[in-house]
Amino acid sequence: MSIIQVDQLTKTFSRPIRGTGAIGAIRDLINRRYEEKTAVDHISFTIERGEIVGYLGPNGAGKSTSIKMLVGILVPTSGEVRVDSEIPYKNRRENARKIGVVFGQRSQLWWDIPVSETFELMKCMYNIPAVDFKRNMELFTDVLGIQDFMHVAVRQLSLGQRMRADLCAALLHNPSIVYLDEPTIGLDVVVKKKIREFLLEVNAQRQTTILLTTHDMSDVEKLCSRVIIINNGRKMFDGDLDRLKSDYSAGETMILHVDHEIGLDRDISHLGVTDFTYHPESGSIQLRYDKRQAKPASILAWFMERTAVHDFEIKPAEVEDVIRDIYQDSTSCGLGEAQ
């Protein structure tokens, strides 16, 4: 039995249409019209216990709306969602005991008291047995190093410290599922690394299912075995990371270090170049092409005829580029089904 089952999940919002100008405003008073906006459009997927899934999509794609339905704070318009066999919005508080949520930049901790005290309060609120509590605190100390600021009031923590504290607080009651919304945003490299190690450790030890929303591609690469991409309320891709790369990695990037800028208004699309930009600070031209349709050698030759090229490099498809392509591909609907 999958721990998360989502079937044809849909959420539509009614938004009032605002009339323009004075006449419109008066008309609105008499006869309010609404338009339907579909934020989540018949999405289906299942997640097994212990998976770490990256839940990606551009802003406004419907990610947070669908997660809210999983967490139980939004009621779907149609479709089914089951978390651990229960319907989340029907039993919000029972569901809350089994999950942990970290909302990115917003802290859920008690603001004015030391971190250690917040944890004690959590212990009280979730009825965490002393044994589990102690074990978790040891884990947190080992991997995240929170003992350094345990006695400091949450209000005074730096962003990195607060993020770590929030993560601990979310995992303190051994939830079976954790939802992380942009957990590494604004953090420095060192802290990010610690957090990723921590998540992997928790996942390994307890089979905690993790659903991760992020724009940071290195998060995705380092943590996620599977990726679900949402755009315009629909599922665009659902599969493991390797498949994502192999299916969609036709796009490559070439970087040329040149003497001077070439009139890039010339039409070089006949070479198969999809986009190019000149970076004056580094004196380089960056361009992208589909390697199935273009020949890197021809492109290089073309440039060498027009300017002195000091150096070049070819970069294979980055996860970021792949995903950007999928985001921009609004004509396709629901490609790449899982399994």
Place this chain on the structure above:
Amino acid sequence: MNVYYKLMLNAVQSSTVYRFHTFVTTFQRLIGIFVQISLWTALYKGAQSFQMEITQASLQEMWMYVVYSSLIGLMVANGNIYSLSDKIQTGHIVTALIRPIGLFRSLLFETLGSKVFMILFEIIPVLIVSHFVLGLPLPNIEAIPVFMIMLIMAFTTFFLMTFIVGMSSFWYIRTFHLEFMLTHVMNFFSGLMIPLWFFPRELRAVMDWLPFDLVYYAPLSVLLGKAKYAEIGVMLAKGCVWIALLAAAAVMIWHLGKRKLVIQGG
């Protein structure tokens, strides 16, 4: 001069955005006026029932006092304390050292800009309501010139006071403590709620030396024709002295603040 004009325009434009906010504050203001008027009416009726004559002012004059006091409040209000404490605590005050416009002048023009909007959308409605609904007579035309002088003095005095309190942010984080105390001292000692002519002699003697009554009582007493020439002269003189003192204090505190910035890096 162009820069100052732009600052004012800016303030006017951002005021228009908060149209709803203005409507609400005017509504709250009218409620406050209503409560005060009910209060004075009850007090005067009570005196009447005791066959007591209130010689200092008539009930109708008190009604006018309440309304005009509220309007003067609108005219002298400024955002100095909030603006300064915000700038100082975020560190943006440093730009005041760099920019050619003086800090003082930019604060001034920001405030003046919002006054234009305020006159149109807050003062005039209140005047209209009080004249047509309450039947309050409009003030005596002869009193207006001196009143304007008093008003400018009131504005300046309060502007300097709030400037000084705002500057204290350099040394004391909890600026709102000082702001609170200033507000409540003002509420009582300035004649905002209760005209000074009701105060016992000893208390008045103390208040004569303090600058607070310049902000409300001075312009109000002139506007209502309650101040004799001698009194007006004294108030003007006191105003000049206090403005000079406050200005000196303001300059000094700004220098101290600047020094702190430069030495400690803000």
Place this chain on the structure above:
Amino acid sequence: MPHPFRLYGRFLRTYMKTQLEYRFSFFGDIFVNMMTFVTLYLSFWVLFNTFPTMNGWNYWEVVFLYNLNLLTYATSSLFFWGPMKQLEHLVRSGEFDQFLVRPLDPLKLLVFRQFQHTFIGHIIVAGTVMVLCTIQLEIHWTTGNIAFLLLCVLGGTLIQAGIIITAASSAFWVVRSGTVVDISIYAIRNFINYPISIYGRSIQLLLTFVIPYAFVNYYPAAAFFGKDHAGSSELSHLYSYSSLAVGAALFAAAVWIFRRGVMRYDSAGS
């Protein structure tokens, strides 16, 4: 003690401990709040220096009335002022979500995370002055009196809490709920700082049946001092003893309204 309240009790102990570490600002907050009253009592004193009576109420009675308002407001505000003022922002920014992912009722969660210690000064002053007033008025304390007063304070606190919760709950339906709150707890509450008999009948009706502020201080104090209410009759004597009932009913209604608001938030999103 039921579980969530134990949680709050624990938090309060920790919070006060932490606050007392910053002794200067903690006591500074309280001290400054207390200063505001010096000027207030002076104001009343000046008025009564000239005027003999306020609709049949003398200086000490009016000061008592004012403080009963203040005491109940401050007590309710210790717990509810912070989160209710914040609610508009929480709902509009979507931050309210975080209160729905815990195994605790969101209203309790909002309250149990904080404590507005700044109101402690108000409570000390209001309580002390009220006692002072009764001494000056030579009121004889009996167990009946004291019980009555305490129940009225409790009722009044519940009314204040009920009003601010209801006003804040408008955040779930209306955009500018912050103004609704401000108008309710500042502009309209201002009316009961004086005996409501100074206003016309329509205001009195408003303050009795629509926004029942009059039950917070006017009716109890009028009974306490043996005053005739504006338009008193047998029935109106009932009002004096109804503070607790009105408070309990209003508070329950407010909590219910809040819950309905959360349900709306659930289905409407933001």
